[in-house]
Amino acid sequence: MKIYDDKHIKNIVFVGAHNSGKTTLAETMLFEAGLLNRRGAVESGNTVSDYHEIEHQKGYSVFATPLHTEWRNYKINIIDTPGLDDFIGEIISSIRVADTLVTVLSAQQGVEVGTEIIWSYIDKYRKPSLFVINQIDHPSAKFEESFKSIKSLVGNNAIKVQYPLVINGSQCIVDVLKMKMYKFSAEGGKPEKLEIPKDQKETAAYLHNELVEKAAENDEELMELFFDKGTLNEDEMRKGIKTGMLNHELFPVFCMSALNDMGSGRLMGFIDNVVPSAADLEPEQSTEGKDIFPKKEKPVALFVFKTVHQPNLGQLTFFKVKRGEVKANDKLVNSRNGETETLNQLFIMDGKERKPVNKLSLGDIGATLKLKFTETNDTLSEPGHEVEIKPIQYPQPRYRKAISAVNTKDEEKLSEALKKIHSQDPTVVVSYSKEGKQLIVACQGELQLAIIEWMLNNIYGIEVNFEKPKIAFRETIQRSSTANYRHKKQSGGAGQFAQVHMKIEPWQEGMPEPEGFSIRGKEEVDLPWGGKLIFYNCIVGGAIDQRYLPSIMKGILEVMEDGPLTGSYIRDVRVMVYDGKMHPVDSNDISFKIAGAHAFREAFLNANPKLLEPTLELTVKVPEDMVGNIMTDLQSRRSIIKGVDSTENYQILKCIAPEAELFGYSTDLRSLTQGRATFKSSFSSYQPVPTNIQNELVKKGGLAKTEV
The missing domain is CATH 3.30.230.10 (Ribosomal Protein S5; domain 2)
Structure with a gap:
């Protein structure tokens, strides 16, 4: 397999709401590049990306899946992520190692709730980003409305590179960077490259000039050229767009139909020629705040962003090469625990397929098997040149359940299985409540809990019960x-x-x-x-x-x-x-x-003894038009509203709420707002329980019955 340098490696992560077409787009790109003879379909359960049994059963992505393709002397590593925010841990870890984020939208829906939630993390990391409005050939497609929703999300720095057009029943895409029109047959694939029709030239020229101005804004030298010439050539535009993306101040917008293979080749060409590579990004930061410069000649450093435990195979560890060049059989030191690991094998991963390689260059993404002392967020570096890269910060759990094995003989087996599940997804947090004598599993929501139960039943052979956690009163x-x-x-x-x-x-x-x-x-x-x-x-x-x-x-x-x-x-x-x-x-x-x-x-x-209950500091981000219902619901939960802040079209409610009243709040909030609100919570303090509730709890006869 050809070895690429960091200037010719592009690490792309597909993000977006459920059903926006990310998995189909990844499949189409692999097919376009000739790595697949036949495209699979999500409905048929035969795509390269969604290969897990649970994904076939559910019909949607549950895990982030690394893939790769090669296009015109560039290697494009792709990570296809889930679209449901219950699996936000998979999304965040992928964002962390991305060079560029590709946010995929359905042309029928535009920016959805899932898109908004994911964008908040992209914005936090300030990674280069572009948008793809997918499904443009769907009868209900609304390209202009979808584009407006992008501008509402990111502001006026969203800029059209393409827009769709239908001529005599044929799907076309007008590209205002290249100032060409691509006409597709009903089967998709390679388009016919044509001049822009006369009736579209004015619109295309206006959008082209808008793109030129945005490209020039990001570079003083280009700005001077623009003032001198009144325009920029294609290479100059590419330079300006790339700079704007690196500054997180320009967001190109493309359109396509991934299902019918219309526009994917042009997107891959843009990824090759314009979007930032691993070599273009800012240096990584160590936990000590020092820069870790991406230099090939420097001692090797790998950042572990994902761990998978596979039956009959063992632990599969995914990493990005942050410094140097790693070779098979290299011995590297884990900066967290000082243990030495031998990377006996190196792989490029395409879904479940492992393709052995002898080495991986700076900026590349790969995997290795059976490391003994390494977990997600660890750094592996050359002995004598140890460094520890800043870890991924995962969101706090929002949903808690007590868990126990149906067969008490499986309790130890259950603990070991939950450790592996946490290793795969650190947003799953497992703890033991000494007071309640319960094993507690905390996660992002009911969907994630259902996946945990499925894994315990089907992978580890453990049947489990779930119940409400008991409250730790004082x-x-x-x-x-x-x-x-x-x-x-x-x-x-x-x-x-x-x-x-x-x-x-x-x-x-x-x-x-x-x-x-x-x-x-x-x-x-x-x-x-x-x-x-x-x-x-x-x-x-x-x-x-x-x-x-x-x-x-x-x-x-x-x-x-x-x-x-x-x-x-x-x-x-x-x-x-x-x-x-x-x-x-x-x-x-x-x-x-x-x-x-x-x-x-x-x-x-x-x-005069008094019972105290734990209270949480709760922050709820809710659309403006839904604030009243949410405040009413919070007050019914004995919450005290401490303040209300505004941000764009959202209100942020800050309150103190009893933990006992918040069981299932994640599900209830999603139901009340159609999934458009989010929340986070942290322990606040112990506060007196109202007398009537205290009397009821005392009558119940102790902690053993004081459930949430």
């Missing part, structure tokens, strides 16, 4: 209280005796020391579950020996791990042990631990 007190407890036990030999007097109070940061006590010692305990216990030794006159105080505190901490109200953790209490009694023979550590625990429990129940 308990505390609202006023001071005193209690004393005498523990006395006599049974044959040595007995047990201890008496403890204590006062407890709510604790707050910065409060003054307790009054009326002679403080002999103080210990602050940062509780593992949050909050504090402040323990004061206020014993005078030797009523309790100093050596028993740790046992009293141990008894208190045991009660704090299993609060009297619901079995939840207790937090933010201070305790003053000020009196008691002991016996010269029968007193011991266990006696004072029991007495301390009983005294603390009694004092806690008399101190």
Whole structure:
């Protein structure tokens, strides 16, 4: 296989909403380049890209799939991504290694919700981008409306390179960069290249001049040429367009019918000749903020952007060569853990097909098998020249479910399978709730959860149950209280005796020391579950020996791990042990631990105990015309609206919401807004539960029943 340098490698990622035609476009490009003898179809389940069994069953892309094609002395690496935002992890990791993003739109729908969501990530990375309005030959195609929707998304820097035209029933495309018209037969394929018809020359000339001006705007030298000549030639326009794309300030718009193979060859030609290559992009940044320059002669550095675990094959690791040139059998160091990995084999991937190569140049995308210590986001670099590339930042999960194996014998197997699923998609987060005694899987939404369940059933052979996660409540007190407890036990030999007097109070940061006590010692305990216990030794006159105080505190901490109200953790209490009694023979550590625990429990129940619930800081981005419904829904969830910001046609609602009210919010929000709103959340604080809800929870008998 021919080896290309970084100036002749173009890494293209197809993004766009569900059903926009990304997979069909990828298939058509491979066919146009002669790598396929026959094009597959999504409906038939025989495309190179959507090759997984679950994708055949669902009829849409679930995984990002790397492919490649070669066109006129250029290598074009293509990554075909899913269109549903439940699989945003696959999309983001692909965006991260793209040189250029190709956003595919349906000419029937224009910019859809999925497009808007994906564009927010493209805009964040400021990667070069172009748009393709697909399906122009569909009876319901609306090219002009689709183009207007692009301008609404990205502004006036969206510029037409092509527009569609139908002449005597034949589909044509007018190209205002080359100032030619391409006429296609009903079968598509190679078009007839014609002069632009007279009745279109004025429109084409206007769009050509608009494109010239946009190209000139991005380069001072071109701007001077434009002022001198009043125009630019094709090569000068290409230079200006490329510069504008690199600056994320010019977005060329093409049109085509991928299904009927109309326009794909021209798009590939533009990718070859104009769009930025790996050599044109800004240097990568290390985690230390240093530039990692893409130089072939420098020591090798690979960035791992995707991991796949395949049955009977093992771990398949996808990477982009960020520096140097990698060869088969190279030994590289993982910067995260210091482990040395041997790349025994190198592959170019086309869907499920692995094509062995001996080396991969700077800027290329490839894969290797069976690395032992490497995961997504890792950097592999030459020994002695280690570097760590900034990792991909994935969005926080929006949907949570407790998961368990139907057969308890499969619990360990389930944990291992979930680790592999997380390795494949880091947006799937697995944790164990010690309080709820539940294994929690968190992801982006119900669709992603359904894929997780399918993988567990069909790949790992594990049948699972899902249920609502239990809420991690906390308990505390609202006023001071005193209690004393005498523990006395006599049974044959040595007995047990201890008496403890204590006062407890709510604790707050910065409060003054307790009054009326002679403080002999103080210990602050940062509780593992949050909050504090402040323990004061206020014993005078030797009523309790100093050596028993740790046992009293141990008894208190045991009660704090299993609060009297619901079995939840207790937090933010201070305790003053000020009196008691002991016996010269029968007193011991266990006696004072029991007495301390009983005294603390009694004092806690008399101190107006209060249940606290976790609240989340919730940010909801919603179209302006839907704000009222969303605010009403949030208020019904006991949310407090903290502020409203505006951005373009959206309102951003900022609020504090109880976690208990947000189970399934991802699904509900999608339903209320037809998928046009998004949200993110993070832990805010623990806040008091309303009295009526607290009473209901206490009646239920503890945490075991306090589900979301």
